[in-house]
Amino acid sequence: MLAKRIIPCLDIKDGQTVKGTNFVNLRQAGDPIELGKLYSEQGADELVYLDITASHEGRKTFTELVKRIAQEINIPFTVGGGINELADVDRLLNAGADKVSINSAALRRPELIDEIAKNFGSQVCVVAIDAKCEDDAVHENGDPRIDGDWRCYVNGGRVPTEYKLFDWAKEVNERGAGEILFTSMNHDGVKNGFADAALRKLADTLTIPVIASGGAGKKEHFRDTFINGHSDAALAASVFHFGEIPIPELKQYLRSEGVNVRI
Amino acid sequence: MNVAIVKYNAGNIGSVENAVRRLGIEPVVTDDVERIRRADRVIFPGQGEAHSTMAYLKAHGLDEVIVNLKQPVLGICIGMQLLCRHSEEQDTDCLGVFDVDVKRFQPQRHEDKVPQMGWNTIEQTKSDLFKGFGSSAEKPEFVYFIHSFYVPLCDWTIATTNYTLPYSSALHKDNFYATQFHPEKSGRVGERILKNFIEMRG
Numbered sequence: 238m239l240a241k242r243i244i245p246c247l248d249i250k251d252g253q254t255v256k257g258t259n260f261v262n263l264r265q266a267g268d269p270i271e272l273g274k275l276y277s278e279q280g281a282d283e284l285v286y287l288d289i290t291a292s293h294e295g296r297k298t299f300t301e302l303v304k305r306i307a308q309e310i311n312i313p314f315t316v317g318g319g320i321n322e323l324a325d326v327d328r329l330l331n332a333g334a335d336k337v338s339i340n341s342a343a344l345r346r347p348e349l350i351d352e353i354a355k356n357f358g359s360q361v362c363v364v365a366i367d368a369k370c371e372d373d374a375v376h377e378n379g380d381p382r383i384d385g386d387w388r389c390y391v392n393g394g395r396v397p398t399e400y401k402l403f404d405w406a407k408e409v410n411e412r413g414a415g416e417i418l419f420t421s422m423n424h425d426g427v428k429n430g431f432a433d434a435a436l437r438k439l440a441d442t443l444t445i446p447v448i449a450s451g452g453a454g455k456k457e458h459f460r461d462t463f464i465n466g467h468s469d470a471a472l473a474a475s476v477f478h479f480g481e482i483p484i485p486e487l488k489q490y491l492r493s494e495g496v497n498v499r500i
Numbered sequence: 501m502n503v504a505i506v507k508y509n510a511g512n513i514g515s516v517e518n519a520v521r522r523l524g525i526e527p528v529v530t531d532d533v534e535r536i537r538r539a540d541r542v543i544f545p546g547q548g549e550a551h552s553t554m555a556y557l558k559a560h561g562l563d564e565v566i567v568n569l570k571q572p573v574l575g576i577c578i579g580m581q582l583l584c585r586h587s588e589e590q591d592t593d594c595l596g597v598f599d600v601d602v603k604r605f606q607p608q609r610h611e612d613k614v615p616q617m618g619w620n621t622i623e624q625t626k627s628d629l630f631k632g633f634g635s636s637a638e639k640p641e642f643v644y645f646i647h648s649f650y651v652p653l654c655d656w657t658i659a660t661t662n663y664t665l666p667y668s669s670a671l672h673k674d675n676f677y678a679t680q681f682h683p684e685k686s687g688r689v690g691e692r693i694l695k696n697f698i699e700m701r702g
């Protein structure tokens with residue numbers, strides 16, 4: 238049976254991981270390759286590297302980093318951040334990335350999804366969606382109502398768009414994306430669990446895998462998103478970087494809860 | 501050890517090159533017929549679509565070269581499917597080393613998405629390719645898959661995987677080995693499989 242995936246996400250600025258880590262056994266805590274290798278050894282199923290550098294110079298640094306990641310990491314990895322056109326995708330795949338994640342660029346010009354799928358295959362195209370539920374009413378479990386007004390945002394969650402989450406996700410699916418990475422802005426950083434009701438609606442209606450992102454605070458949240466949210470994968474950053482949830486412990490826990498994970 | 505990786509119009513070839521390098525061997529990525537023939541090991545990798553890759557192999561005379569190789573050959577993913585007789589993907593006649601036809605997954609349940617993408621187990625492993633693995637029944641190993649088409653169970657099956665149905669996740673016949681999964685992306689398990697392939701008796 239296909240395993241549910243655990244995906245640590247690393248934010249990269251000028252070639253270094255940004256969010257602090259307390260991995261004392263790393264020679265350089267900020268080295269994205271050392272950290273990636275550690276996660277891989279611990280049982281991470283994939284890695285996501287997000288370039289949060291804005292400058293042109295920084296982008297070149299990131300491409301060089303992607304080449305080194307491809308040389309040294311032996312599990313699949315996705316790269317994202319600053320991808321605006323097909324040439325960016327070509328550059329990053331050539332450097333050795335397995336998949337690319339696009340976000341704002343897809344909302345600005347949805348045809349980019351079709352172009353990536355046609356030129357490189359659907360499997361390389363991850364579309365990240367940041368959305369916020371703008372309806373104050375919440376279910377008793379704390380989830381914003383899935384029939385609320387989930388609006389998609391661009392520019393790292395700073396700028397609202399006219400797109401509604403479920404309509405956009407359906408369009409992304411139809412245009413040929415390989416996966417959707419959904420971040421609920423209501424849940425991100427709160428550490429109170431993933432947006433499982435919305436995730437479940439996405440997973441049950443789309444024909445491509447859905448990656449849950451935003452809200453992981455404890456091991457139970459991962460179980461909940463796999464079992465209740467029907468997510469195919471779960472992504473998190475700080476709970477891994479700060480060692481709050483060691484991946485081997487998380488996977489043992491998930492298996493004991495009946496979730497099929499790779500151990 | 502002279503390892504040749506067949507260069508053609510499929511993606512993901514650089515990943516295999518990187519993986520072989522991590523084993524301490526400098527491979528050559530080439531479409532040169534003589535260099536492929538002379539290599540100690542040939543890896544036929546890739547990610548892609550059957551019809552266009554098959555057309556490319558024919559146009560470059562690589563089809564004849566590959567089927568006549570006598571040294572150990574390892575097909576990976578689309579490389580494995582192209583070593584079969586025929587693929588449902590655009591009704592393509594393939595190389596025919598393995599006399600079996602490649603089918604498309606027909607999922608019956610919504611959660612079985614196509615392509616299969618992610619980690620799944622290989623079971624009933626029987627080959628030098630899987631040397632050093634523990635008892636597969638008790639703790640099957642996970643490897644990384646990404647594919648929409650599959651090879652049914654057949655006489656040459658050396659590993660099985662279950663996704664909508666049990667199918668061949670690896671094949672072996674004479675000097676030809678093939679894996680549907682990507683050993684180059686399958687962590688330590690994948691590294692061991694590539695090492696076993698390179699170190700097997702030629």
